[in-house]
Amino acid sequence: MPDHIGFSRVLFLAVDAWRYGARDGLQQLALQEALSAAVDAAGAVAGLDPADRQRQVAGDGFLDVISDSGAELALVDPFVRELDSRLAWFNHDRRPEARLRLRLAIHHGGAVPGACGFASDGPVHVCRLRDAKPVKAALTAIPEANLVQVLSEPIFGSVRQRLTSLSAGDFTPVVVDEPEKDFRETAWIRVPGIDAARLSDLAEPDALAISIAHTAEPDVLRRATLTAFDAAGIPRPASASGTDFVVPLSSPDSGSGVLGVWLHHLHEAVRASGRTAVSVGIAPGRDVGTARELATGDAASAVLREVADASVVVVVADAAHRRFVAGSHARMVMPGSYRRTGTEPESWLRVLGYSMAPVVGRRAPHAEAPAPPDRTAGSSSGPVSNIGSAVIHGSYVNGSVHHSGGLFR
DSSP: OOSOSOOEEEEEEEEEETTOTTSOHHHHHHHHHHHHHHHHHHHHHTTOOGGGEEEEEETTEEEEEESOGGGHHHIIIIIHHHHHHHHHHHHTTOOGGGOOOEEEEEEEEEEEEETTEEESHHHHHHHHHHTOHHHHHHHHHOTTOSEEEEEEHHHHHHHHTTOSSOOGGGOEEEEEEEGGGTEEEEEEEEOTTSOGGGGGGGSOOOEEEEEEEOSSOHHHHHHHHHHHHHHHTOOOOSEEETTEEEEEOSSHHHHHHIIIIIHHHHHHHHHHHOSOOEEEEEEETTOHHHHHHHHTSHHHHHHHHHOTTOOEEEEEEHHHHHHHTTTOOSTTOOGGGOEEOOSSSOEEEEETTOSSOOOOSOOOOOOOOOOOOOOOSSSSOSOEEEETTEEEESOOOOSOOBOTTSOBO
């Protein structure tokens, strides 16, 4: 292979305009100018250097190759924020069919300059994400949206690590599956200003990643876990390693089955063993790394450490919770038994056998002794008592007092 082909790892920004082909020539010309101006202005505000960008153009969009990989955080966050603001200004008071709306994908991968643009895996990957069916469906599902932002898995890692002002919970995972092109990847989509729950229906059933942290023998726990799948009527995972599993989902009901009946049978198996307690991390898609992070994180560890009778602790990634738990009426899913962990990645915690996950790691404040009563004005201090017409200050012995007049007081 020649050593002068110019291969490099770079950032990719792929942009496509909505309903470009439905416009006439003058409308297309105006849209191209508005698109280019908005993207360039947003890049300047975000601090992206034009000298680091090369553009491969098409009529309804373009592919930018950004050689400064350090620009990733600016591209993901302030650039998209500014672009959305400029699109909102442009679209104000325009008829719906005349608005400029974008699909925008960001990826980091390989690039080789070629005679007709750029070659290698990076350009293909980012354009597949930009043109994916769930991304197009998002613009249809949310007509007020100015743009849909799509991140590849490598780029989403920066959000997951809290390196931007965005939260992982702002995004919805979707599966981009194109068997005819031998392409299948998880992507993360977001519409600025829109709650991610509105996009949850676009997340096609795919898989759940499960990781189980334990103190028992791995082989024993693995057998118990697979037996729980059998008892729940869920096919055993075809691809699994140790106590990490990827469970294919044929329908949304499959996900509810994992988070309901399967967890129940796993709980029964662990309790029957009487020898161990486990924490279970569950993440959407095939992201076993995140599932393992949830299973071994502080939230689960604190419960196992401080709640003596906790045998199974479950920590579910927010995206999986929104899709399969929140509002579910499926058998044994128990949405009311979860509470937010308050940790990253954003997640929800349940302790099997508890109607609500116990809160741990917070010491109750010590009760303060009651303040002594105020001193009462008079010849002496202490409590005040009324006996007949007498007013007695201080302690007294309650009994009969013989008065010289024959009266008892």
